[in-house]
Amino acid sequence: MTGVAGTFLLYLVVAQGGGVEVGALRFVRGIVVDAQTGGPIQGALVTARNAARAVTTDRLGGFTVWIARFPDTITVLCIGRKRATVPVTAPSSDVLRVPLEATPLVLSDVIVIAPANAARPVEDVGRWQVPMASARALPPAVETDVLRALALVPSVTFSTPLSARPVIRGLDASQSSVRIDGFEVLNLYHLGRIFSAFPADAASQITLGTAPPGATTGGTLSGSVDINGQTAQSGHLNGGLDLSLASLAAWAGGGSPSTRGFAAFRAIHFSVVNAIKPGIVPYDFQDFYANTLFSLHGRPAGRITAFASRDHLFDRDLGTGMDWSNLLLGGRWQVLDDGRHGLNLWASANRFAEDAADVPARDTRLDVRNRFERVAAGADATLQGPAARATFGLSAGTRSIANRIAPLSGVEFAATDVDLRRFEWSGYAELTGALGRASFQGGVRLDAAGPTSVWQPRTRVTVPLLPGAVLGAAVGRTAMLYDLVSDPHSEPDLAFYDFWLNAGEGGVPVPVVDHGTVDLDVTHGSLAGRVSLFASRGRGIVELRPVSDQRAEVTAPFRFGRSRGGGLEVQVAFRGDSARANAVSVSYVLSRSQRDWGGQWVPWSLDRRHLFRLDAGRAFGKHWSASIAFEAMSGAPFTPVDGVLLVGFPDPTGQGVRRDSGPVRPAYVYGEENSAKSSGTARLDLAARYAFTGPGKSRMTLGFSVLNAGYGPVAPLRPNDADFDPSATGVLQGRVRYERMFNLPPVPTLTLRIEF
């Protein structure tokens, strides 16, 4: 009875406005769409100027804003798009349609634009939006990549230029969540995780949400990357082609105002001498994305998303190679949205499969067979009133994990054969409202799988300080109910391997991280800036035991421990306009990330104390534009060699170990974990583009870029191999030397993009 009564009371507070001048407040409903395609724009900032209220658009571009006095003016801002202003003279039951045009040069437009005279919506705390136009302005490596484009966000680092895995604020990439149109996918990577598996031409925007997210988001410890797919224009067929030295991508879309479809396909084939590892690398992949958007009464009402990718490296039939694939099918439908009540239903199924034969894993070689399948469905409900908005959600599904590791040589990895199936469900409740000039949001989320469940309370608040300056803060807990364990430093090997563990079973703890973050956003004219302070503390964190851990009593390949980290991010951007078509973004990050594996706090292996980035773009006339990206980071920690020992071999005739004669093997004895630091890394990427009109009014862009044009050191140090010629007595090896994990020569890229 208490629960029913409580829910009813909440309904009164939310839907009836808690008795606060309900009659005086009216809501205005609307949708924000792309002016060119008509597709919905998620995450746009909608502000009612006189009412001093701001909201962000939902996944289907919809918004509801409450206004006390008419007339008012609605302003819509979105990263990478021109501002739109719509006067609202009187209350209306009609749905306001706001088209937004793209701005021409948007390299630095990744900082959230602060609303004027209103509190920032709480959803914006710790969130960055990267329009694909911004991503394209970055000098590409082979081609534009949706995950590598996150280099525009100061919260994200990558272990080296050979990794597309986003490390968010000092937590491993496997502890974040990657979604396509809001649906979770696993291991969205091609070729040793150097590229993402999502075709850039199919994306419209990438949103990075740092932790803690709202209660609506689960399944992540560090944050989430949400890739929004393109929406087709209605009316006529449109499409394009993107060609690089190694890849070909094509996309097309069209349909009616009520049903429109978009599809993109990409294929790549490498059979070239690899710049990093000597030898021929036969490799190819294909990926595919498609969506269908359904609209009712001129409003987007539902969307179906499909994604598939497959990779083929070397040839398993010939003894060594890898094949992996990803599948996703998801659908979302807005059953109800009358301004006060909303109901969304969704369902998704995704599958990741990985088969590897004789792949390198540290000093051993493995056969791997991994399967991850998840089928889930859920509902999200919203009650909206003038004073607050309540959101509830429930989802249920099954998750199936199969993880088989068969070592072919060596004894470093034990054979693993896990086949787990779990029923999982989650629920959340969240209340969002205004308190004076501030906006607040409080919610709680429960994730459960099998016998394990975790409550995750989360709170966010934003307060406008001055015109153009907004303070935001968030605290909350995140958790994951399974662990995806991979080598944090798999480069430069092209092959990779993963282990999956069910959290809460078999001695595997449930990873839980508590976060706190504060953002100060400032906009003034063409300048936009964000200063963020963040801190986190976690437990139940799992990692693959490093080679340098030389304690024999611990034989398990994994280790569990705690994490802590924190830092400061500063980003300042200058945004040009059509008259001054240039843009500059400068960011600096001071951060620290540590782990405690049962002894003492030690630096995390991917911790980078200082990070500096400069991204700039400029247009030269109507046709030419150029951009540069510079990144410098302080060195990553590594474990130094304390000494060298000569390992003896057993004497076949029975004398224990033989050291004075027979073969010996030099081996390192490592010092304190991560107590040394690599020297810093730096790289400069350059790009130039020439845009022109092609046949049939098509738009063409010819691009040339160079990755690591400065040919600087881009990888951390590691000790060279402990080895000497055992057959030649007296041959000495000099002192232990440290070498870069790899050297990356300048990588040129030539691209041709055709849109029609």
Place this chain on the structure above:
Amino acid sequence: MPVIQTLLVAGDSQQISWVEWRVPSDSAFGREVRPVDPAVVQISLILPNGASIPFLPTPGVPGRFVAAALVVPGGRYALRGAVAGLTFTAETSVPDSLAVLVPAGDTVDGATCVGGSFFCDLPYRWSAFGAVAYMYFQSQHDTLQMQTFGSMRDPSGVMTLLRDTGTVRLTFLALEENAAAFMTVRTPKGSVSGIFGMFGAATRAERWIVWP
């Protein structure tokens, strides 16, 4: 810093321990032993019944220490002592006897080793409770020259041998955890508290292979 390497082998009446200095990371190194002065080395083997047997330096072989003790399969042993003022302790359990099921006979016909011209594969299957890894060595019985060796975790599979002529010795070792973690991986794991090193144990079996 000193390093100790002690592998107890069941059935042997003498147990060997090597104690030497590790090479500083900024020094050149070769294969030579950098022995620790025996005057600062005290090592004792603690038998399952609690008796303590000292390891004594081998005259003329710097770094080598010998304890006169017969180690038995399944027994639990400890190592105690001090090197250059650093006290240390370690424990190990000797695996059970290594029962070689394949190849079954004492003498193996080289024709059963199948494969290429230089190397061939010989099936094996064995068991030893308490063992986590296995090593094999192919060596000339007269010169003790080691020809090939390998390590594996599976108690069944194939081992790779070098095709030869005449009769050669095949030695198999069943290793417990400490020995496996030190001798069968590229970066050895230490099992001695106080200083870095190995205190492991093994049981041994032999076959003779007669090449056609």
